[in-house]
Amino acid sequence: MAHEHKLEIFRGLLKFKSNTQKIWGVLILLSIVTAIEVVLGILKPEWSMVPVLGMKLLNWIFIILTIVKAYYITWDFMHMRDETKGLRRMVVWTGIFLILYLIFILLQEGGYVFDVYSDGYIKRDF
Amino acid sequence: MSTAVAEGKTWGGGNQPLQASYGKMMMWFFIVSDALTFSGFLAAYGFSRFKFIDSWPIADEVFTHFPFLHGVDAPMYYVAFMTFVLIMSSVTMVLAVDAGHHMNKAKVTLYMFLTIIGGLIFVGSQAWEWNTFIKGDYGAIQTEGGNILQFGKYVEQDGEQVFKRVAVRDIAIPATSKERVQHERKNGLWYVSEGTLPSYTMDEVIHGLQANKDVLVRTQIINEAGEKTVLSREESINQIMKNGKTVVEGANLHVNEYGSPLFADFFFFITGFHGFHVFSGVVINIIIFFNVLLGTYERRGSYEMVEKVGLYWHFVDLVWVFVFTFFYLV
Numbered sequence: 001m002a003h004e005h006k007l008e009i010f011r012g013l014l015k016f017k018s019n020t021q022k023i024w025g026v027l028i029l030l031s032i033v034t035a036i037e038v039v040l041g042i043l044k045p046e047w048s049m050v051p052v053l054g055m056k057l058l059n060w061i062f063i064i065l066t067i068v069k070a071y072y073i074t075w076d077f078m079h080m081r082d083e084t085k086g087l088r089r090m091v092v093w094t095g096i097f098l099i100l101y102l103i104f105i106l107l108q109e110g111g112y113v114f115d116v117y118s119d120g121y122i123k124r125d126f
Numbered sequence: 127m128s129t130a131v132a133e134g135k136t137w138g139g140g141n142q143p144l145q146a147s148y149g150k151m152m153m154w155f156f157i158v159s160d161a162l163t164f165s166g167f168l169a170a171y172g173f174s175r176f177k178f179i180d181s182w183p184i185a186d187e188v189f190t191h192f193p194f195l196h197g198v199d200a201p202m203y204y205v206a207f208m209t210f211v212l213i214m215s216s217v218t219m220v221l222a223v224d225a226g227h228h229m230n231k232a233k234v235t236l237y238m239f240l241t242i243i244g245g246l247i248f249v250g251s252q253a254w255e256w257n258t259f260i261k262g263d264y265g266a267i268q269t270e271g272g273n274i275l276q277f278g279k280y281v282e283q284d285g286e287q288v289f290k291r292v293a294v295r296d297i298a299i300p301a302t303s304k305e306r307v308q309h310e311r312k313n314g315l316w317y318v319s320e321g322t323l324p325s326y327t328m329d330e331v332i333h334g335l336q337a338n339k340d341v342l343v344r345t346q347i348i349n350e351a352g353e354k355t356v357l358s359r360e361e362s363i364n365q366i367m368k369n370g371k372t373v374v375e376g377a378n379l380h381v382n383e384y385g386s387p388l389f390a391d392f393f394f395f396i397t398g399f400h401g402f403h404v405f406s407g408v409v410i411n412i413i414i415f416f417n418v419l420l421g422t423y424e425r426r427g428s429y430e431m432v433e434k435v436g437l438y439w440h441f442v443d444l445v446w447v448f449v450f451t452f453f454y455l456v
Binding site for chain 2: 019020023024027030031034037038041042049059062063065066069070073074076077078079083084086087090091094095098099102103106107109110111113114117118
């Protein structure tokens with residue numbers, strides 16, 4: 001069975017010569033992203049503390065960087081890049097749709113419960 | 127081609143509509159369902175956090191330890207190390223899969239071995255992390271309502287007043303005679319037992335607080351600057367005397383010296399569930415490793431089994447990336 005790998009990342013901007021080389025390339029990318037996360041987490045720079053859409057900008061940066069890491073782990077380590085479109089969509093969109101739905105509902109509800117407490121209607125009920 | 131032949135081709139078996147073997151596709155479907163389980167946990171964590179958004183523990187202040195560096199304030203360095211170990215073992219796994227494609231038994235063996243070592247280092251680190259969290263650090267006072275009051279004082283550091291935590295054991299003045307001993311089956315009612323008593327009583331802590339004039343109390347409430355609120359000296363003594371109920375050291379499923387017990391519950395549950403995945407991943411990897419050694423896949427002519435456990439192993443890494451973000455960073 002032939003195993004063909006797509007050897008380019010960043011939409012063809014970076015092309016590797018072999019699969020092994022691509023693996024090391026992705027490792028470097030993931031390490032850089034993790035290092036940025038850790039440095040930001042320790043320094044907590046002033047500019048990143050502004051609230052954006054109900055959360056600190058820093059937290060949004062963390063979440064986006066996490067999704068970037070997840071993308072490269074799935075696409076290159078788990079070889080999602082080489083699977084057919086059908087399989088890829090089946091796995092990715094099912095997961096993303098259900099997870100977003102769940103997160104929306106639970107965070108909305110959590111925020112509501114917080115408001116009920118802080119507005120003082122109920123002190124401790126549940 | 128007649129319809130009968132076409133039908134035979136489509137429905138007669140041996141067909142791979144998604145160009146993936148049955149086993150690989152089922153591994154993907156398992157991963158989707160497992161991903162939903164984990165996101166259920168993380169979303170529940172988010173729910174509880176949003177519910178107590180103004181009093182949730184700050185992770186940087188909870189996970190500050192590094193092995194062999196006692197007393198050094200090192201927030202996040204150790205988890206960063208753990209993350210790197212797991213990513214590294216993911217890399218050796220994908221290298222093993224790649225070597226499998228080239229039917230290179232020696233290389234598959236080596237990379238599988240390195241993957242297992244990486245997994246073991248990670249599980250060990252997690253055990254250490256749990257141990258540190260359970261043992262606790264400074265201790266705190268729990269109030270009647272279940273809130274946490276911590277101690278600390280302002281010290282001069284580089285010309286600035288910085289709030290430094292003070293441990294309960296450093297301020298408490300032990301009473302000369304203990305009036306309360308732990309109830310045991312052998313010296314009391316044989317059918318009831320009692321958990322371990324706190325190391326200090328409230329009276330000992332109150333005496334200690336009165337004797338140490340510079341010690342202040344810090345509450346769970348996060349102020350506008352994103353820091354926990356520090357009370358005035360008067361208010362500190364008042365709070366401890368009026369509301370303090372018991373001394374708490376470390377964390378378990380009922381109490382947590384760092385703040386909301388829910389934080390500890392979710393920490394144990396989610397990292398525990400993830401650690402269980404890593405552990406089972408290591409066991410599966412070991413089984414496959416021995417199969418590689420015995421030449422099972424060499425004889426089968428395909429190392430696809432390595433690819434399948436590889437998918438699972440990468441998934442474990444993927445989950446950790448999210449756990450790392452939502453427990454330690456955000």
